[in-house]
Amino acid sequence: MVVNILAMGVPLSVPILLASIGEAVSERAGVLNICIEGYMLMGSIAAYLVAYYVGNIYLAVVIAILASIAVALLHGYGTINLGCSQLLSGIGINILVAGIAVVLYREMIFKYATIPPKVVMFENINIPALSDIPVVGPILFRQNPLFYLGVVLSVLLWYFIKYTYLGLMIRAVGEDPLTVDTSGFSPVIARYMGLIIGSATAGLGGAYLVLGYLGWFAPGITGGKGFIALAIVIAANWNPIVCLLVSYLFGAIDAIQLRFQVGGYEMIAPFLMAVPYAFTIVILVLRRKVFVPKALAKPYVREEE
Amino acid sequence: MRLPLSQILVVIISVVAASAVIAATGYNIIYVFTELVYGAFGTPYYFSETIARATPLILTGLAFTVAIKGGYWNIGGEGQAWVGAMFAVTIGIFADLPFPLHAIVAALGALVGGALWGFIPGVLKAKLEVNEVLTTLMMNYVAYWLAYYVINWPLKDRTIYAQQTYFIKSSAIFPPLAAGLRAHSFLIVALICAIVAQLILSRTRFGQEILSLGSNLAAARSGGVNVGRTYTKISLVSGALAGLAGGSEVLGFMHNLDIFKLAGLGYLGIGVSVLGVNAIGAIFAAVFVGALVSGADNLQRALGLRVSDAAVNVFTGTAIMCALLVPAMLIRLQRVWKLRGKKRVRT
Numbered sequence: 001m002v003v004n005i006l007a008m009g010v011p012l013s014v015p016i017l018l019a020s021i022g023e024a025v026s027e028r029a030g031v032l033n034i035c036i037e038g039y040m041l042m043g044s045i046a047a048y049l050v051a052y053y054v055g056n057i058y059l060a061v062v063i064a065i066l067a068s069i070a071v072a073l074l075h076g077y078g079t080i081n082l083g084c085s086q087l088l089s090g091i092g093i094n095i096l097v098a099g100i101a102v103v104l105y106r107e108m109i110f111k112y113a114t115i116p117p118k119v120v121m122f123e124n125i126n127i128p129a130l131s132d133i134p135v136v137g138p139i140l141f142r143q144n145p146l147f148y149l150g151v152v153l154s155v156l157l158w159y160f161i162k163y164t165y166l167g168l169m170i171r172a173v174g175e176d177p178l179t180v181d182t183s184g185f186s187p188v189i190a191r192y193m194g195l196i197i198g199s200a201t202a203g204l205g206g207a208y209l210v211l212g213y214l215g216w217f218a219p220g221i222t223g224g225k226g227f228i229a230l231a232i233v234i235a236a237n238w239n240p241i242v243c244l245l246v247s248y249l250f251g252a253i254d255a256i257q258l259r260f261q262v263g264g265y266e267m268i269a270p271f272l273m274a275v276p277y278a279f280t281i282v283i284l285v286l287r288r289k290v291f292v293p294k295a296l297a298k299p300y301v302r303e304e305e
Numbered sequence: 306m307r308l309p310l311s312q313i314l315v316v317i318i319s320v321v322a323a324s325a326v327i328a329a330t331g332y333n334i335i336y337v338f339t340e341l342v343y344g345a346f347g348t349p350y351y352f353s354e355t356i357a358r359a360t361p362l363i364l365t366g367l368a369f370t371v372a373i374k375g376g377y378w379n380i381g382g383e384g385q386a387w388v389g390a391m392f393a394v395t396i397g398i399f400a401d402l403p404f405p406l407h408a409i410v411a412a413l414g415a416l417v418g419g420a421l422w423g424f425i426p427g428v429l430k431a432k433l434e435v436n437e438v439l440t441t442l443m444m445n446y447v448a449y450w451l452a453y454y455v456i457n458w459p460l461k462d463r464t465i466y467a468q469q470t471y472f473i474k475s476s477a478i479f480p481p482l483a484a485g486l487r488a489h490s491f492l493i494v495a496l497i498c499a500i501v502a503q504l505i506l507s508r509t510r511f512g513q514e515i516l517s518l519g520s521n522l523a524a525a526r527s528g529g530v531n532v533g534r535t536y537t538k539i540s541l542v543s544g545a546l547a548g549l550a551g552g553s554e555v556l557g558f559m560h561n562l563d564i565f566k567l568a569g570l571g572y573l574g575i576g577v578s579v580l581g582v583n584a585i586g587a588i589f590a591a592v593f594v595g596a597l598v599s600g601a602d603n604l605q606r607a608l609g610l611r612v613s614d615a616a617v618n619v620f621t622g623t624a625i626m627c628a629l630l631v632p633a634m635l636i637r638l639q640r641v642w643k644l645r646g647k648k649r650v651r652t
Contacts, residue, residue: 034380034442074626082633087378087438089629091575096622100326102615107330219615224446234439267458274450277443284435284443292436 005255007139011213012258013251014147015040015205015222019229020247021154021240022201025161028238029194030174030295034090035075037226038097039068039199043206045101048217049108051119051210060119061207068203071097072195080191083299102219109217116216122146144212146204150244153201157240170194174293177300187300202226231280238293250276311632318631319624326619337604344603345596351603353488357558359588359595360488361386363495364550365574366587367502368419372543373578374506375515376522377536381426381441382547383571384448385419389548391455392418393555394562397473398460407476412494412552419548420541422448427540431533437540445571456564468564479557489557496588498546503584515539547571576625594621 023036033039046067050060075093078084109116122145131141161167173180173190180187209221228250236242257272324334345355365382372379379385392414400407426440460470479491506512514535517525526532550570555562573594581590594617601616 032438078626078630078633082630082637084629084633087380088575088579089626091380091572092579092622092625092629094622095569095572095576095618096626099615099618099620099622103326103330103619106615224449227442227446230439231443267454270450270454270457273453274447277446277450281440281443281447284439285429285433297438 003135003138005259006252007142008255008258009248009252010139010143010147011251012254013247014144014150014208014212015225016228016232016250017150017154017244017247018146018205018208019202019226020232020236020243021150021157022198023229024233024236024238024240024243025157025170026194026198027233027296028161028174028293029170029191030177030293030298030300031076031079031191031195031198032086032090032297033072033075033195033198033202034087034230035071035093035097035226036198036202036229037222037224038090038094039071039202040206040209040222040226040229041097041101042071043068043203044210044217044221045104045206046203047207048116048119048210049104052109052117055120057120057122057211060211061204064207065200065203068199068206069196072199075199076192076195079299080188080195083301086297086299105217105219116218118215119210121215122212144208146208146212149204154240154244157197161240166190166193171293173300174295177295181300181302187302191300202229205229228276231276235280235283237287311635314635315624315627315631319620319627322623322627323620326623332608337608340604340607341597341600343600344607345600347603350486351599353482353486354599354602355592355595356482356488356492357486357595358598359591360492360495360557361550361553361570362574362577362591362594363499363588364546364553365570366577366581366591367495367498367584368423368543368546368550368571369575369578370581370584370587371502371506371515371546372539374519375535375539376519377427377430377539377543378438379423379426379441379540379543379547380438380575381423381444381544381571382550382574383569384441384445385422385544385547386551386554386570387445387448387452387567388422388551389415389419390551390555390562390567391452392548393477393552394460394470394473397477397556397560398471400474400477402476404476407474408479408556411473411477411556412479412491412549415548415552415555416545417548419551420545423540423544423547424537427537427544430540431537437536449568452562452567453564456562460562462561470562472561473555477556478560479553487558489553491553491557494549495553498549499584499588502546506584511535511538547574550574573621576621579625579628593624597621 019036019040023033026033043064047060047064050063051057071093075089078089079086124142125145127141131137161171169180169185169190170193173187177187180190210217232243232246232250236246253272253275257269260266260268327334327337344351346352365386368382369379393411396411396414400410402410422444426437426444429435429440430437456468456470462469462471479489482488482490506515514530517530518532518535554567559566577587577590577594581587597617597620
């Protein structure tokens, strides 16, 4: 049973894993996406509509990512180009997308079917040999392909941020945009890179909710997962690989909570649901001065004569 | 190119953008707008619905406005409203007091609850320099799950299936403004709060301190303002206002607490604050959003459109984005024009 719960934690961690690894990169570039919830929701509805009307789940994933990036470009134009507040823009976008997604859903699906039709999903893949290892096999190696993709992406993004030139520029623009500017690299481009990476993985996380977990769309499908992703980034110290571990921890808490919902101890569930948020607050308090990208959520507008 | 023009532009562009959305879904724009406006202001009853929806938004809008004037990012109105609502509903159900007193005590409870929830991130910022954006955001969800527990277990109305608490006693209800209306007398509390907030900001020393913190932190510090203490005070006031919003919904509108019916109040309040700019403006911005809610309800009846709440979000979101982007674009344009002018002089 413990193995069951631990294995259950993985699918529950995938959306927050995907969303958090990109957000970590984006925040490293100084772009805070309060609207990550909006990106995920956009990814979900786009994935669902394409999967339902076209029937190709790979195309659905691509469109979900593009739709999420499109929303992010609105955030980017306001905050990176025009220097608006990232927080206000993010909250505005969350409200806007919450509306758009539901209008799309009701206009394109609900009019014709009161129960959302199920779409084709990504099947779990048993990795040969590895999936037969006791305990570890069922937990880690009999999962959704998007989970494996998330693990690979978290390592790649960690490498990208830490060891590549563009990664260096992204970290630098999150600390001090002026230095990047004087070094001859455009802070605007560096921030857009972070933003696009962040929104792409968030859109992927949204797509996973439909194509890897539920099989249909519901207006409240993201249910605060975007905010959990923000929490993970903080708890993981803005490191994509640590995001992998923390998102699994939060996913496992979610799995335990679900277990309690059928076991007759339902009233423990809401307290477990609050744990990730409370945990993040404690981390913020304990580690308050160690590391936060210095230019996080601070607009950079070049002084022109 | 100061405020009026840019705000008129904001309104025009919001309307155009909203029309585009309506046109994209294939409905007649003029018909939709007529029904929307009629549903918000067309009859005294519809107008009272607008007011009923606007009342808590005035308070969450004020909560954000007061804080942001001091550079304090209270994103936690949502959670503070939940805690305020929990305090109000508990007092409303269990306390045994005569009518006006019971309602007032319950409202004060909401105020205290919101203030307490707002105080935690405030004091963390003041004493330990913990970033309030992230703590207030996280505390929204802690409050939500706390409310989820309270609504589903200790205060659950066992006679019905829905996730609701027991109803409060009639002595704790803020009565409707007129018989048969849902607009209620908590509106008066909200309006008084708006006026007091405006007076505090413009006329008092505390207001001066808030504004100096918001405009130039370093100058405020060297000018002798106790920065930490001011942040703490702001967080208390802001939390109290958001808590009152939760109390308003419980004591005036719903008369119980429903897990589905309070969500979004805090975030919409931030939108109201952006649209309203200052404390008095928050009243009008809240009426605007309230009108959208009430108007969209009518749209649903008129068109059989099952999009009412979603349409409100589309319009409000569009308006917020326009309110942010349009002034910034105007400033950018102005700059470009000035630069061109300068270059011409030089050559």
